Amino acid sequence: MSDARDLEALMTRYQRGEIEAFDELYRALARPLLQYLTALCRDSVQARDLLQDAFLQMHRARRSYRPGLPVRPWVFAIARHVWLMDRRTRSRRPAASNELPDLPVPAEVERLADRQALARALSNVTADRREALLLHHVWGFSFAEIGQLLGIRADAAKLRSSRGMADLRRELRTQ
């Protein structure tokens, strides 16, 4: 995972108009963003499309990033917005896929079962709890950052994450 300070410096260079800074930002952020989008939409092909859209929106919004603030909450918020807009459009169309995507797994539970079983258990956790759980345990967001990203209080984010972890452990026991 890229250092937060490196990302801030890259973002500042990107705002100055350096295409190399965009390339480096893409390399640093594409993978966690793709994981996040896959966890949200549960469709890896769709997540790839959303990823491109998220980077385009990030480009349009680059002025709104303030140097000194962490980059990842800003980028993840834009990606989440892209997913929400897409979901709104898709709600008028039938669901495309029922595949089980390759969800990222929190390190705390990695030893409890094999990866397939963990991903299956994780996909059974409710969407809002899963999102808070992954943001905290996989991508290392603080609860305050999760709160600002999701529009909830920090303690509500903590509650969602801990309930998500409890649900995940329960799912693993029942499997």
Added chain:
Amino acid sequence: MTFDENIPAPDALRARIAQDLAPVSPLPPPSRRVLVLLPIALSLLYGSVWIFGLRRDAPALGLLLTWGASLAEMCLGLILCAAALREAVPGTTLSRRMIGGAFVTSVLGVVLVTWLTWLTSPTRIAPEALAWVWTACLGATVLTALPPLAFTGWLVARAFPLRPAIAGALYGLGSGLMADAGWRLFCHFSDPTHVFGAHVVGIAVACGVGVGLAKGMRGTGR
């Protein structure tokens, strides 16, 4: 697909980014951006007094319930506009509790000032002037809210509001409060039915206009 693979930046995306990669200056923090509204807020505060004069019951109300209450209302309006500017930056959105708190504080503030003003100096409108005064106060509140609404709307649109309706409601309410802060310094009718029926309705209309404006202006400032 697995997450272990390297994801290269697609050429098409890179080309689109490169095509439009003009340098941009980052936006200052909301607390600094809101300061550009200060001249508008102050002119609203002094404008009605300068044009129409201070309310007739000002000596009975005292400094605190005239200028003090209006200054507090103006500050609350500016804080709401700053909250809208913060809401417009991705990753720093406000929690539901903060948004709810802002609206409840505004309502309680207006109710408290109205109640204290009515207790200190109860003034009713003559029945024959009721319609005229109602139209004038409602119209003036909405009209004077338009400059801060338009300006904050532009500032918000220059950022990247992910929830434009919420940002619009916040700066609409803030603009309405700033407008009322000035107009109440001239309007001496403290009857709560008039204050809530005309002034507060004017603030609510400004709030609604803010929602519409933010949704309509989304993306225009980028």
